[in-house]
Amino acid sequence: MTMTDAGTLVRKTATGDASVTIFDPAILALPLYEDRHRALAARLESWVARHAMLPASLAGESEDERGRRYTRLLGREGWLAFAVDPAEGRDRPDLRSVCLIREALAYLDDLIDFAFTIQGLAAAPIAWFATAPGQRDLLPALRDGEIIGSLALSEPAVGSNLAALAASAVRDGNEFVLTGGKTWVSNATIADHHMVLARTGEGPGGLGLSFLLVPGGKEGLRTRAIDLMAPRAFGSLDFDGCRLPGDAVIGQGGGGFRYAMEILDFYRVAVGAAAIGFARRAFQSTVEWCRGREVAGGGRLIQTQGTANKIADMAMFLDAAALLVARAAFEFDRDLDDVVAHASMAKLFATDGAARLIDEAVQLSGAAGLVADSLPERLYRQIRALRIYEGTSEIQKMIIAGAASRPRL
Numbered sequence: 001m002t003m004t005d006a007g008t009l010v011r012k013t014a015t016g017d018a019s020v021t022i023f024d025p026a027i028l029a030l031p032l033y034e035d036r037h038r039a040l041a042a043r044l045e046s047w048v049a050r051h052a053m054l055p056a057s058l059a060g061e062s063e064d065e066r067g068r069r070y071t072r073l074l075g076r077e078g079w080l081a082f083a084v085d086p087a088e089g090r091d092r093p094d095l096r097s098v099c100l101i102r103e104a105l106a107y108l109d110d111l112i113d114f115a116f117t118i119q120g121l122a123a124a125p126i127a128w129f130a131t132a133p134g135q136r137d138l139l140p141a142l143r144d145g146e147i148i149g150s151l152a153l154s155e156p157a158v159g160s161n162l163a164a165l166a167a168s169a170v171r172d173g174n175e176f177v178l179t180g181g182k183t184w185v186s187n188a189t190i191a192d193h194h195m196v197l198a199r200t201g202e203g204p205g206g207l208g209l210s211f212l213l214v215p216g217g218k219e220g221l222r223t224r225a226i227d228l229m230a231p232r233a234f235g236s237l238d239f240d241g242c243r244l245p246g247d248a249v250i251g252q253g254g255g256g257f258r259y260a261m262e263i264l265d266f267y268r269v270a271v272g273a274a275a276i277g278f279a280r281r282a283f284q285s286t287v288e289w290c291r292g293r294e295v296a297g298g299g300r301l302i303q304t305q306g307t308a309n310k311i312a313d314m315a316m317f318l319d320a321a322a323l324l325v326a327r328a329a330f331e332f333d334r335d336l337d338d339v340v341a342h343a344s345m346a347k348l349f350a351t352d353g354a355a356r357l358i359d360e361a362v363q364l365s366g367a368a369g370l371v372a373d374s375l376p377e378r379l380y381r382q383i384r385a386l387r388i389y390e391g392t393s394e395i396q397k398m399i400i401a402g403a404a405s406r407p408r409l
């Protein structure tokens, strides 16, 4: 058995249907979830089982092409609606649903999870804050995956401290002239529209930033691809006197920093959910591998005390991470106060722990886990970015410590 085989986790049910187990039914049964979430989880498991061969079937295509295909598929199959549309009776998507979808998609494939979350992030400035009808008209096509978006915040000199962003959009008559650079932008190379956070000067620091809607391929915009250790549609945007109409601002001028924080706080919880998806996949395939692997002196790897210790740590982490993510998402969905630190805890705990779990999965696999494109090797590369994007682990600790040390009234 190779680790690639062990990673193929689709089983046949008694009725002959394909099935996978992604979610823990005991956690889904808690009052943090509702019946609609349990039904969604069941639908996701059966969808993933039916699409288990999809990542391998697209392996020959470029990351850009896979990004486009996955976005279209997710739109067609209705999954993007959960990230783009508000939940019934609310003005934001249902975060528990977004988390369940990310967990299932990450379990299936890094790039399909990425396509889902970047489209949600890119749609958020418009869906949550835009008032201009022309901008809102883009939402159906974003939801259906017919057009692709990006959310461009980071700059070469500024990542964690968004209030210090330098790219500027200066008024010139009825137009804005956008100058400066964005980098580390997901979907940069394939997006039809970029939501760009730039300095528009309404106030100092974070008070002077706005989101601008910038069509891909616009004159004055140059896109450069960046290769990552886990490749994806990714790159930099260089604006050199890029002229935009005066109504390119999304929502309120000067509101961009607040919008960005709200969007990142929400999606941060979902990064934790994705980490659990990667980690569950690693956990299940590792247990399967350890059951089959013979050790010196007889017996199987799974029967050794050292392995038992590792498996226990992994199982305990998965439980704790799933509970933290469920709790934070539940609080967002109920508009409870003081949710930001819980979002940070969920992200930090799940992403740091998933990285450790996957490292142990590689260790238990021996050299087989280092083979290029084996499941452990892929997951090892893919999990790394989650501790950096949407707020690094260090920044999460600052947020948590800030909230924990605030005097309670």
Ligand SMILES: Cc1cc2nc3c(=O)[nH]c(=O)nc-3n(C[C@H](O)[C@H](O)[C@H](O)COP(=O)(O)OP(=O)(O)OC[C@H]3O[C@@H](n4cnc5c(N)ncnc54)[C@H](O)[C@@H]3O)c2cc1C
Binding pocket: 151, 152, 153, 154, 157, 158, 159, 160, 161, 183, 184, 185, 186, 187, 385, 388, 389, 390, 391, 392, 393, 394, 395
């Ligand atoms: C896969 C991936 C996808 C991404 N997608 C997007 C995207 O779509 N759009 C976008 O705009 N950006 C995106 N990013 C960028 C990402 O948001 C930034 O990388 C992240 O915010 C960190 O910024 P930085 O890389 O500039 O690191 P820096 O901010 O320079 O941080 C470097 C190191 O310093 C630490 N550090 C920073 N400040 C402090 C402090 N005050 N105290 C202690 N330690 C500190 C950090 O924790 C980190 O370890 C993506 C990144 C990755 C890896």
